[in-house]
Amino acid sequence: MSEALTYTEPNAILIEECRQGKNEAFKQVYDLYSSAMYTICCRMLNDKEEAKDVLQESFISAFKNIHQYSGKASFGSWLKRIVINACIATIKKRNADLIPLAERDLPEEPLEEDTGMKYTIEDVKTAMNELADGYRIILSLYLFEDHSHKMIAEKLNISEGTSKSQYSRARKKLSGLLKKQDNQNQDARQVEE
DSSP: OOOOOOOOOTTHHHHHHHHTTOHHHHHHHHHHHHHHHHHHHHHHHOOHHHHHHHHHHHHHHHHHTGGGOOSSSOHHHHHHHHHHHHHHHHHHHHSSOSSOGGGTTOOOOOOOOOOOOOOOHHHHHHHHHTSOHHHHHHHIIIIISOOOHHHHHHHHTSOHHHHHHHHHHHHHHHHHHHHHHHHHHHHHHHHHO
16 A cells, blocks of 8 residues: 655745744745746736835734745746736736636637747747736636646636637737847848848
8 A cells, every 4th residue: 555645835834933933034035036936927917016016015924924834836837826816816907807808708719720839938928018918817817827727717717718718818818929029030030141
């Protein structure tokens, strides 16, 4: 009979010191996780100053509620959920509805075939920054944070079908933006020659 594997948090001692209110432990946890969490904030919010604010608020919330961290999953995953929820809340405050009512529950659009074009991470980041909040959030949650459409629907208070259709539209829009960037880059190279 095999035993079920259990998760062991590598930073368990540090987390326990945070529970005890030790300032140095708070600083070390912040130093360990802030860069990755800031990247998530920037990607989702598309505003570096707002991302810094949400990052700080997220860490304050995490430290205030650290007793709720059970240790069944990684501390980073627990913190990431706090950060993502804070980003979503911030965007909801910014504009009342992430998905316009006219676009809710529309049938899913088929994706265009991949053209085989290769883009750098910077190309994708730049193009994603041009997407509307709703598109960017759904793409980020689905592609980068590994959320299912069901999870996205629950977080954003939309239907699963809306999540799927918005994801499809977001990919199509992103593809168009990447092609536009590629054409501009080619034009710039031709002018240089």
